[in-house]
Amino acid sequence: MLIVGAGFAGLYMLHRARSLGLRARVLEAGDGVGGTWYWNRYPGARCDVESLQYSYQFSPELQQEWRWSEKYATQAEILRYIEHVADRFDLRRDIHFGQRVSSALFDEASACWNVATTQGERLSTRYLVLAVGCLSSANQPEIARFKEFQGKTYHTGHWPQTPVDFSGQRVAVIGTGSSGIQCIPIIAAQASQLTVFQRTPNYAVPAWNAPLDDEADCQVKADYAALRARARQRPTGYVFPFDERSALSVTDEQRDAQYEKFWRLGGLKFLGAFGDLLLNPQANETAARFVQQKIRARIQDPALADKLVPRGVIGSKRLCVESNYYETFNRPNVSLVDIRQQPLERFTANGLVAGGRELVFDAVVFATGFDAVIGSLLRIDLRGRAGRRLSDHWLEQPSSYLGLAVAGFPNLFMINGPGSPSVLSNMVQSIEQHVDLICGCLAHMQNNGLAVCEAETAAADAWTAHCREVVARSMRATEDSWYVGANIPGRPRVFMPYAGGVPAYLRKCDEVVAAGYAGFMFHEARSE
Ligand code: FAD
Ligand code: NAP
Numbered sequence: 161m162l163i164v165g166a167g168f169a170g171l172y173m174l175h176r177a178r179s180l181g182l183r184a185r186v187l188e189a190g191d192g193v194g195g196t197w198y199w200n201r202y203p204g205a206r207c208d209v210e211s212l213q214y215s216y217q218f219s220p221e222l223q224q225e226w227r228w229s230e231k232y233a234t235q236a237e238i239l240r241y242i243e244h245v246a247d248r249f250d251l252r253r254d255i256h257f258g259q260r261v262s263s264a265l266f267d268e269a270s271a272c273w274n275v276a277t278t279q280g281e282r283l284s285t286r287y288l289v290l291a292v293g294c295l296s297s298a299n300q301p302e303i304a305r306f307k308e309f310q311g312k313t314y315h316t317g318h319w320p321q322t323p324v325d326f327s328g329q330r331v332a333v334i335g336t337g338s339s340g341i342q343c344i345p346i347i348a349a350q351a352s353q354l355t356v357f358q359r360t361p362n363y364a365v366p367a368w369n370a371p372l373d374d375e376a377d378c379q380v381k382a383d384y385a386a387l388r389a390r391a392r393q394r395p396t397g398y399v400f401p402f403d404e405r406s407a408l409s410v411t412d413e414q415r416d417a418q419y420e421k422f423w424r425l426g427g428l429k430f431l432g433a434f435g436d437l438l439l440n441p442q443a444n445e446t447a448a449r450f451v452q453q454k455i456r457a458r459i460q461d462p463a464l465a466d467k468l469v470p471r472g473v474i475g476s477k478r479l480c481v482e483s484n485y486y487e488t489f490n491r492p493n494v495s496l497v498d499i500r501q502q503p504l505e506r507f508t509a510n511g512l513v514a515g516g517r518e519l520v521f522d523a524v525v526f527a528t529g530f531d532a533v534i535g536s537l538l539r540i541d542l543r544g545r546a547g548r549r550l551s552d553h554w555l556e557q558p559s560s561y562l563g564l565a566v567a568g569f570p571n572l573f574m575i576n577g578p579g580s581p582s583v584l585s586n587m588v589q590s591i592e593q594h595v596d597l598i599c600g601c602l603a604h605m606q607n608n609g610l611a612v613c614e615a616e617t618a619a620a621d622a623w624t625a626h627c628r629e630v631v632a633r634s635m636r637a638t639e640d641s642w643y644v645g646a647n648i649p650g651r652p653r654v655f656m657p658y659a660g661g662v663p664a665y666l667r668k669c670d671e672v673v674a675a676g677y678a679g680f681m682f683h684e685a686r687s688e
Contacts, residue, residue: 162187162275162285164261164540167195168242169291169575169591172218175249176599180606182287186251187277189260193246195293197239201319202525203350204342205235208367208427208481209398209586212380214238216245217388218592224381231376232369232427232481256281263541264288266570271612271683273571286611289598290537291575291591294583297535299528299647301334304506311511312523316343317530326350329522332512334504336362340527341480345488347525354494355519357504357512361470363451364480368426388589395661397585400429407434407443419450427481431474438475438635448474458486467498476639478583532642533578533656534558544569557654559624561615561679562669564594570614573598578656579627581665583643584636590662597669601677610682619679631659 161177163170166188177184190198207214211228226241233241246252259277266273273288298317306313314324316339331351333344336358348354380387391399401422407415415434422433430451436443452469459465468489488494502515511520531538534554542550545568553559553566560566563580564573575594576582582590605613631637637644637655645651658665672678 161185161287161289162273162283163289163291164188165195165291165293165296165536166190166193166246166255166257167197167291167293167296168216168588169293169595170195170289171242171246171249171251172216172592172595173289173291173575173598174251174254175218176595177289178254180599180602182602184254185283185285186255187259187261187275187281187283188255188257191257192243193252193255194239194242196295197235197242199296199319200317200339201235201321201323202314202316202339202343202527203323203346204344204483205316205319205339206230206232206342206369207238208232208338211238211372212377213387213391213398213586214588215241216588216592217384219249220384222248223384227377228372230369231372232367261540263543264572265541265543265547266545266572268545271570286571287602288572289575290540290572290577292536292540294533294536294576294587295530297531297539298526299531299535299642300526301528303504303512306507308509309507309511309524310509311521313526314523315526315528316340324523326523328352330511330520331355332357332519332521332524333527334524335527335529336360337527337529338362338478338480339529341482341485343525343527344494345482345484348488348491348494352493355497355521356489356494357497357499357514358467359499361468362477362480363448363470363474364455364482364485365423365430365451366426367481367483368424369483391586391589391662392666393663395584395663396428397581397589397662398428400432401425402432402435404435406436406440407446408436408440415446416450419447423450423454428479431479439633441473441635444473444475444635448472455486460490464489464496467496473635473638476635476637477641477643529642529647531648532645533583534645535648537574537577542569542572544572556652557624558656559620561620561623562597562665562672563658564597565613565615565620565680567615567617567620570612579623580658581660581662582657584657584659585662593666593669597673600673601680604677605682608682610684612683613677613680614682616679616681623679627655627658627660631655634659 161182161184163173163186166186170186211233262278264273264275272284275283298315327350330353332355334357418433422430437447456465505513558578560579563577636659640646644653
C-alpha cells in the first residue's frame with residue numbers, strides 16, 4: 161500500500177496497514193510528520209476542537225498517557241503529540257519525506273497504480289490511499305506585481321520552520337478567516353504597525369482558552385471510551401452541550417440567556433444553543449444578532465465596528481474562534497482596510513496599493529486559506545481506468561462513494577474525501593473511522609481472495625445526489641465559502657462535505673459493511 165501524506169490520516173493508515181500484514185510506505189511532501197500541524201506554524205495557531213477530543217482514540221494507552229496542557233492546544237503541542245505517535249508506533253521507518261506525489265496512473269493489466277513524485281521517485285502499488293488533507297494546498301491569491309515587492313511574504317499554511325519575529329516591523333495581514341483571526345492579535349503585539357486587509361468580516365466567538373486542569377483531564381480519562389462513543393452520536397463527532405429546542409420556541413429573555421450561556425462556554429459550542437440554528441433562517445438571525453452585538457461592544461470606534469461586525473448567516477461559513485481579536489483593533493498600531501471599498505490593486509517594491517493609496521510594509525502575511533477538500537487531490541495527475549483523469553471526472557462536481565472512493569478509480573481510497581463529514585466534524589475522529597472502514601474492506605478482500613475493489617457508478621451517483629439533497633435542507637451552503645469552493649476561481653459551486661452529520665454517515669457506512677460492502681464491486685486479480 162502506498163499512502164500519500166503523513167498527517168493524522170496517513171500515520172494512522174500506516175499503523176493499521178501494518179496490522180493487516182501489508183507492506184506499506186508513506187510519501188510525504190514535507191520534511192516531517194504532522195500535516196496541518198507541520199505546515200501551519202503561524203503565531204497563534206491552535207485547534208478549535210478541544211484537545212481531549214481532537215486526538216486519536218485507537219490506542220487506549222496513548223489516550224491515557226498523553227497530557228494536554230491547555231483546553232485548545234497550540235500548534236507546537238499538537239505537533240509534539242503527532243511526533244510522539246510516530247515514534248511510539250515506530251512509523252518513521254516507512255515514511256519517505258520530501259517526496260511530493262505528482263502523478264498516479266492506474267495500469268489495468270497489472271491492476272496496480274504507478275506513482276511518481278516530483279523528486280523522481282517511482283513506485284508501483286496495489287492500493288493507493290490519499291491522505292493528502294482537506295486543508296493542505298495553500299490558496300495564494302494573485303495580486304499584480306507580486307514579484308516586485310522587496311519585503312518578506314508569508315502564507316499561514318506554509319509558515320517557515322523557525323519562528324518569525326515581527327518586532328519593529330510594518331506588517332500587512334490579508335485575510336480574516338480562522339487563521340487570520342488567530343495570528344492578528346499576536347502579530348499586532350510584536351509589530352510596530354499592523355494593517356489588516358479584510359474582504360468579508362467573519363463571525364468569531366471567544367475561545368476562553370485556559371490551562372487544562374487535572375480534574376477535567378481525570379474526568380475524561382476515567383471513561384474515555386464513553387466520551388468517544390457519545391461523540392459519535394453528535395452531528396459534529398464532538399461532544400458539547402446541545403439544546404434541541406427551536407430558538408423560536410422561547411421568549412426573548414430566555415433566548416438571550418441561553419445565548420449568553422453558550423457564548424460563555426466558548427468556541428464552536430455556541431452553535432449548540434438551539435437545535436435549528438442552521439435549519440431555520442429566522443432562528444439563525446437571532447443568533448447572528450446576538451453575536452453581532454457582542455462584537456460591537458468590544459470595539460471602541462463605532463465606524464470601525466461597522467466594518468468588523470459580520471452580517472448574514474452565522475455558521476454557514478466555519479465559525480471562527482478567537483482570543484482578543486476584536487480588542488486588537490483598539491490598539492493604536494493596528495488599522496483595517498476594507499478591500500471591498502479600497503480594492504487591493506497591486507504590489508510595489510515597498511508595499512501594497514489599495515484604493516489608489518500606497519501603503520509601505522516590511523512583511524505581508526497571506527492568511528488567505530486553502531484550495532480546500534479537493535485541492536490536494538486535484539494537484540496530483542490522477543488517472544483511473546482508460547486513463548480517465550480525476551480532474552475531468554470532477555469537472556462539474558466532485559462525485560464519490562461515501563467520500564471514500566471514486567467510480568473508475570479502483571483500489572484508490574481517499575481519507576476525508578468530498579462527500580464525507582470531514583471538515584464539518586472533529587476530523588481526527590472522522591479520519592480514524594475512514595481508516596478503519598478501509599481496513600475492514602481490505603480484510604474482507606483478503607478473506608475472500610479478492611484483489612480489486614471499486615465503487616459502482618450507480619452507488620457513487622446516488623451518494624452524490626444524496627449529499628446535494630441533504631445540504632439543500634440546511635443553511636450550510638447559503639454563503640460563499642471554501643466549503644463550496646467559492647474562494648477558488650473557476651471551481652464549480654458545490655458544497656463538498658457531507659452535511660447530514662456523523663451519526664447518519666456512520667449508519668450508512670454500517671449498512672454498507674453489513675451488506676458485504678454494498679456499492680463496491682470486487683474482482684479477483686486474474687479478472688483484470
Ligand atoms: P493533513 O494534516 O493536511 O496532512 C496531509 C499531508 O499530505 C500534508 O503533510 C501534505 O504535505 C501531504 N501531501 C499533500 N499532497 C501531497 C502530495 N501530492 N505528495 C506528498 N504529500 C502530500 N480540524 C479539526 O477537526 N479541529 C481543529 O481544531 C482543526 N484545526 C485546524 C487548524 C488549522 C490551522 C488548519 C489549517 C486546519 C485545522 N483542522 C482542524 C483541520 C485539519 O486539517 C485536520 O484536523 C487534520 O489535521 C487533517 O489531517 P490529515 O492527515 O487528513 O491531513
Ligand atoms: P479561510 O477561512 O478561507 O479565510 C481566508 C481569508 O482570506 C478570508 O477572510 C477571505 O475573505 C480572505 N481572502 C481569500 N482570498 C482573498 C483574496 N483574493 N483577496 C483578499 N482576501 C482574500 O482560510 P483560513 O483562515 O486559513 O481557514 C481555513 C479553515 O482552516 C478554517 O475554516 C478551519 O476549518 C481551519 N482552521 C482552523 C483553525 C482553528 O481555529 N483551529 C485555524 C485556522 C484554520 P472572504 O471571506 O471574503 O473569502
